[in-house]
Amino acid sequence: MSEENSKSDEVSSFKLSESPAHLLRRSQQFATEIYSDLGLADNVTLRQSVVLAAVAEKEGLSQSDLVNTTGIDRSTLADMIARMEMKGLVSRSAAETDARAKSVFLTDAGRIALDEAMPAMQTVxxxxxxxxxxxxRKSFLATLALLHSAAEGVEPPKANGKNKDKSKGDKKKSKKKTSSKKKKSKK
Known part of the structure; x- marks a missing residue:
């Protein structure tokens, strides 16, 4: 089979309805539609409310930290922060550790906007x-958490803090180390 036919087969076998990327995008659109239809947070969009929530969780984050926290790309976030600053929702100042970086803070109006948006976010x-x-529902949230960990480039958390991937041999070695530590502490 030629390379051209192989590529054609791949395209013809692709189903948008089975594409994880497409399904996640449609799910995000669904969430945005719900948020907008509620009309509870006329002052801010869902993405802006996410930024406000991230700033509220840790005041003084740099814009780079907000990119990492929210997953919004750098240029989009910079535009959003500039617009939110013009609306009086956030303020920026030079970071204490790096004069080139800007730390972001909520203003009183930003806190009010977040408080108004919170019921809509929770309803979504x-x-x-x-x-x-x-x-x-639990497995859906766990799957999203795994995807989030992958996006962050971090090892996903282990269930109950235990490593379920250990082989039996590793578990036995771990038990031996623990028991020998207990014996040494008794002496």
Whole structure:
């Protein structure tokens, strides 16, 4: 089979309805539509409310830290912060550790906007989860957390703090080390 036919087969076998990237994008659009339709947070968009929430969690984050926290690309976030600053929702000042970096802070108006947006954000979360069967909700959140960890380039958290991937041999070695430590501490 030629390379051209192989590529053609790949394209013809691709189904948008089975594409994780497309499905995630449509899910994000669904969340945005729910948020907008609620009309509870006329002052800020869903993405702006996410930025406000990130700043509220840790005042003084740099714009680079906000890029990492929110996942919004650098240029889009810079534009958003500039617009939010003009609206009086955030303020920026030179970072203490790096004069080139800007630290972002909520203003009183930003806190009010976040307080007004919070019910809408919570309603969106509930609506997304309620769109799923009850028995799928925890695994959905766990899957999203795994994707988030992958995006952050960090090892995903282990269930209950234990490493489920250890082989039996590794577990035995671990038990031996623990028991020998206990014996030494008794002496």
């Amino acid at each position: 979360d509930k609506a997304l989860l309620h769109a799923l069967p009850k028995n799928k």
